[in-house]
Amino acid sequence: MPNPDNNELTPAQVMEQVAQAIPEACRSNVIIIGSLAAGYHFFGNDRSKAIRTKDVDAMFSPHAMAAGAARVVTETLLAANWTVRQEGEFGEPGDANTPDDKLPLVRLKPPHQAQWFLELMSAPGADSDGELIKKLDRVETQAGHFALCSFGFLGLAEHVPLITEWGVRYARPEMMALANLLHHPLIGTATISGGFFGATPVKRANKDLGRVLALAYLSLERDRDAMEKWSEAWRDALNARYPLRVEDLTARLGLGLVELMGSRDDFNEAVRTCSLGLLRSMDVGPEALEATARRLIAEAIEPLTE
Amino acid sequence: MSLTIHYRGGTQPSKHLNALKPDVRWVDSQWGTWLIEIASGPGLRDMQGKLMNLAVLLDHEPTDVQALCTIASEKVTQERLQSELAQMRKVIRPDLANRLHVGRCDGSGENVLLEPSLPILLKDVVTKAVRKAANARRRSPGGTQLDVFAYLVRTWLADKGPVMVKDIQEAVGASHPTVAASLEQLKKQGVLHRLSDRSVELKGFPRDEWPRWLLATVQARKIARYVDPSRHARGPQEMAARLPKATKATKLRVAVSGVVGALQHFPDLDITSPPRLDLCIAVEPGREDLAFVHKLDAGLVRDDDAPYPVLAVHILPLRSDKQFEEVEGRLCADPLECLVAMYDMKLYEPAADMLEELIRRRPKPVG
Secondary structure, three states: OOOOOOOOOOHHHHHHHHHHHOOHHHHOOEEEEHHHHHHHHHHOOOHHHOOOOOEEEEEEOOHHHHHHHHHHHHHHHHHOOOEEOOEOOEOOOEOOOOOHHHOOEOEEEOOOOOOOEEEEEEOOOOOOOOOOOOEEEEEEEOOEEEEEEEOHHHHHHHOOOEEOOOOOEEOOHHHHHHHHHHHOOOOOOOEEOOHHHOOOOEEHHHHHHHHHHHHHHHHHHHOOOHHHHHHHHHHHHHHHHOOOOHHHHHHHOOHHHHHHHHOHHHHHHHHHHHHHOOOOOOOOOHHHHHHHHHHHHHHHHHHHHO | OEEEEOOHHHOOEOOOOOOEOOOEEEEEOOOEEEEEEEEOOOOOHHHHHHHHHHHHHHOOOOOOOEEEEEEEOOOOOHHHHHHHHHHHHHHOOHHHHOOEEEEEEOOOOOOOEOOOOOOOHHHHHHHHHHHHHHHHHHHOOOOOHHHHHHHHHHHHHOOOOOEEHHHHHHHHOOOHHHHHHHHHHHHHOOOEEEOOOOEEEEOOOOOOHHHHHHHHHHHHOEEEEEEOOOOOOOOHHHHHHOHHHHOOOOOOOEEEEHHHHHHHHOOOOOOOOOOOEEEEEEEOOOOOOOOHHHHHOOOOEEOOOOOOOOEEEEEEEHHHHHHEEEEOOEEEEOHHHHHHHHHHOOOHHHHHHHHHHHHHOOOOOOO
């Protein structure tokens, strides 16, 4: 079991740094999602449970205000000596002539530390029906043009988010899990490389579905009835966000997870991403996550389809 | 060569305390005498009990008698068997340990694997014994001597007075020889009172025979054990509360047993918090459908060798259904069944306390 590095920040410390950096007027437009949201929810300031948060995903909500709020935040942070994180062919801000799909995402590094960077995203528009496409909105700042991306089911993170003591909100674990489950009705071939998972590329679906299992595992640690509560919350969220597609979406909800469980290689890869990510400080093996997956399917997913 | 196959129908106690006759006693002019036990698996638990039984038997045999325990299951590897035997040999007196051997065959008795040093003729003996045991199980799912004893104890605890032998036979579903042998043994031990009208009654609680009955019952019983790899299982009481919903779609009657069942019978009993949930189902042999366990907790995994399961399902003969009773709206195994489960959990003191409570609460004779 890896021991957290003493120099690592706790999720609460990172959350505080992020929140304090965002202009107060914009904080209520920000919903933190991803590993920081999960780490903050489950571990807070627990040093023994520090996680390696590399990219802090900040989603701006609602969609109508996202580009405007993102512009203010970007300009404020750059004025406070934050810098644009440049990676690969993306990085340099574009201009009015740069096509949307060639614009860099807003990725900003805080001054004097290299542990994490902030990535800005947008909640999907109200007309989003959860299609699995990436949409880009242009953000025009004094430093140049960027893109703000949103994904089909990211809108679920907006469903009854939780609030931190510093005023920024963060997505509920069960909503992030639902978004990931809906995003991966099958184990696709798309991979991600680098980051915590080493040089070997990892299938995105394995990483995201592994995250679902980690969220479920941690929720069950707190409350043995958590999966049944997830089921109820999912029903509410699907009815609120996608009232016309509830049946269709619930029907495909567990397909990716079932496929993951049927493939030893994919499942082991998912377990590995958990061991390097959210469950890093815990000794959780594949048998335990298989048990978690079965409980998730039986107690959260199946009741929705009955 | 002579071959005697003892059917385990009555799990007949031998002359040695706490030991049961072996399935087979094989006598060969060249290879000497062998005591053979067949474990039906699928896990090693059954085998562990039988190896122990063979060790006790060997202690009462001449020193040239040897013993073989064969597991009729493809699921156990030869390596695991040898490891099990090695463990067992460490705790048994060396002069006995060296006379104990293990083997493996498939469920039909074929493909017998033995240590190379053992007589090859043993393979045929094992195959025949496995087949006969399987046939005997299929033909005769009737009551055993253990059941006769349990019936008499239940009758005594309820103070029902003398009971006719034919009624015992009918209630237990045992053959006349089985019932007669059992009664004869109890009579020899001085705990049974025979009346002139062919009825019988225990003279008192059979304290000497009781521990042997518990041990033999646990050994003879099939228990499906479940573990929780993620340690997120609900507590035994919470699981028990979910039982009606989990079994709603099935006709199966599932009774709560063990500590949870005992507390249902005796809420005031000063007993430890339940370490696991024990359930009982009564089914025809080979007809057990444990799909309800998935509905109870999908995270559990069956491991019949697990020393500390979170759930244990006792698979009882169909007629045992009669011992299930409604207590405060919950289907429970009767107190005797709960005691068996507690004994299996090694909760000896609470089980002894509960037994005393049962005896104390026995209805007092009128007048």
